[in-house]
Amino acid sequence: xxxxxxxxxxxxxxxxxxxxxxxxxxxxxxxxxxxxxxxxxxxxxxxxxxxxxxxxxxxxxxxxxxxxxxxxxxxxxxxxxxxxxxxxxxxxxxxxxxxxxxxxxxxxxxxxxxxxxxxxxxxxxxxxxxxxxxxxxxxxxxxxxxxxxxxxxxxxxxxxxxxxxxxxxxxxxxxxxxxxxxxxxxxxxxxxxxxxxxxxxxxxxxxxxxxxxxxxxxxxxxxxxxxxxxxxxxxxxxxxxxxxxxxxxxxxxxxxxxxxxxxxxxxxxxxxxxxxxxxxxxxxxxxxxxxxxxxxxxxxxxxxxxxxxxxxxxxxxxxxxxxxxxxxxxxxxxxxxxxxxxxxxxxxxxxxxxxxxxxxxxxxxxxxxxxxxxxxxxxxxxxxxxxxxxxxxxxxxxxxxxxxxxxxxxxxxxxxxxxxxxxxxxxxxxxxxxxxxxxxxxxxxxxxxxxxxxxxxxxxxxxxxxxxxxxxxxxxxxxxxxxxxx
Numbered sequence: 001x002x003x004x005x006x007x008x009x010x011x012x013x014x015x016x017x018x019x020x021x022x023x024x025x026x027x028x029x030x031x032x033x034x035x036x037x038x039x040x041x042x043x044x045x046x047x048x049x050x051x052x053x054x055x056x057x058x059x060x061x062x063x064x065x066x067x068x069x070x071x072x073x074x075x076x077x078x079x080x081x082x083x084x085x086x087x088x089x090x091x092x093x094x095x096x097x098x099x100x101x102x103x104x105x106x107x108x109x110x111x112x113x114x115x116x117x118x119x120x121x122x123x124x125x126x127x128x129x130x131x132x133x134x135x136x137x138x139x140x141x142x143x144x145x146x147x148x149x150x151x152x153x154x155x156x157x158x159x160x161x162x163x164x165x166x167x168x169x170x171x172x173x174x175x176x177x178x179x180x181x182x183x184x185x186x187x188x189x190x191x192x193x194x195x196x197x198x199x200x201x202x203x204x205x206x207x208x209x210x211x212x213x214x215x216x217x218x219x220x221x222x223x224x225x226x227x228x229x230x231x232x233x234x235x236x237x238x239x240x241x242x243x244x245x246x247x248x249x250x251x252x253x254x255x256x257x258x259x260x261x262x263x264x265x266x267x268x269x270x271x272x273x274x275x276x277x278x279x280x281x282x283x284x285x286x287x288x289x290x291x292x293x294x295x296x297x298x299x300x301x302x303x304x305x306x307x308x309x310x311x312x313x314x315x316x317x318x319x320x321x322x323x324x325x326x327x328x329x330x331x332x333x334x335x336x337x338x339x340x341x342x343x344x345x346x347x348x349x350x351x352x353x354x355x356x357x358x359x360x361x362x363x364x365x366x367x368x369x370x371x372x373x374x375x376x377x378x379x380x381x382x383x384x385x386x387x388x389x390x391x392x393x394x395x396x397x398x399x400x401x402x403x404x405x406x407x408x409x410x411x412x413x414x415x416x417x418x419x420x421x422x423x424x425x426x427x428x429x430x431x432x433x434x435x436x437x438x439x440x441x442x443x444x445x446x447x448x449x450x451x452x453x454x455x456x457x458x459x460x461x462x463x464x465x466x467x468x469x470x471x472x473x474x475x476x477x478x479x480x481x482x483x484x485x486x
């Protein structure tokens with residue numbers, strides 16, 4: 001339980017820490033959380049599959065069991081959450097929000113919500129933590145976002161509220177039962193997995209989960225809330241949304257959507273592959289057309305996650321492995337790209353391309369690290385993105401050659417919008433402004449990101465060995481349920 005208790009304590013204590021010490025306090029909190037998560041990885045034995053964190057061995061009157069634990073897949077997401085939270089706090093060390101008690105507290109509270117999502121082995125508990133994680137990011141957007149955010153805040157709330165209600169409907173349907181099937185004994189993951197759904201019921205259950213996750217990823221055409229929310233959130237909020245929050249939706253597809261309604265997988269696979277492919281191409285084209293670097297990266301995020309979602313529903317072992325690796329890669333690259341946009345905005349007060357150019361001449365250190373992240377973003381060999389995208393595209397290709405070729409255009413389109421962003425901001429004639437080079441903390445974040453990206457690219461077994469037994473067991477459970485249904 002220390003995985004949850006530590007960030008919760010840091011969130012509460014942050015409200016009382018003197019402002020002059022708050023930035024140091026935040027770094028300590030992020031570092032301690034990361035160290036604890038790494039400790040769990042060191043002691044984790046993949047063959048054990050599942051490690052229980054909390055299990056009172058009883059259920060409430062309405063079926064809540066409070067079960068919490070992790071397997072290899074969950075553990076990777078837990079480490080990623082704690083590490084990225086630390087890097088976000090480190091990148092914000094010199095920012096104005098670093099001395100704001102409410103901001104620091106909300107970051108830690110969101111970390112608690114995300115960790116709860118990845119630890120929950122009870123459907124209702126998963127839903128509760130899902131909602132908890134939305135509150136801090138909503139408040140960060142409300143309190144610290146850019147002017148004119150009210151309409152975007154309402155849109156963000158409506159999208160997420162509707163998606164959450166759909167997931168709650170699916171969970172309640174599994175628990176209560178319906179025409180032709182009996183409900184689960186409790187909300188525990190194991191009991192919900194045992195429910196034998198009819199085809200129609202399975203379509204409804206998977207539809208509820210899919211709507212909630214499609215909104216949060218976001219998949220085309222459920223992405224309407226995302227671009228302006230990313231642009232008008234403070235940079236730390238954007239990093240939390242892009243690097244972490246959408247990962248809980250992709251994780252939810254693997255852990256909850258597919259196992260809970262295996263009878264409907266065949267009906268949903270092609271539509272999700274199609275929507276993911278459309279999202280890859282559509283969002284990439286929009287990214288190429290943007291005049292603001294932060295908005296470019298917002299649409300780039302939509303493009304990349306469409307490939308991950310498509311790979312997950314294909315449900316081959318290689319594609320699932322690629323999905324987990326790419327989820328990690330996307331988080332690392334997203335932090336790097338949005339940090340680059342923040343570095344520019346902090347110094348110039350703008351992210352519009354028309355006001356940028358020639359920065360590389362004044363800030364060569366920034367030019368180098370931004371360029372390194374750009375190459376990581378286009379998934380060149382020896383980076384984590386290369387491994388993840390190769391396995392995902394391969395998985396979709398073997399499912400359907402045509403859609404595999406179409407979704408593979410992400411490799412070309414990513415080069416266009418990413419190199420364009422770098423070219424328009426860093427190269428060209430110098431504008432009439434002074435651009436100080438990177439601070440120590442900004443350099444440290446870029447360094448850590450690139451070390452991890454290259455290390456995973458060279459040695460992906462670091463992740464594969466942790467997730468392999470859990471992933472195979474998950475796929476076996478899903479396939480077994482499908483066979484029973486048939």
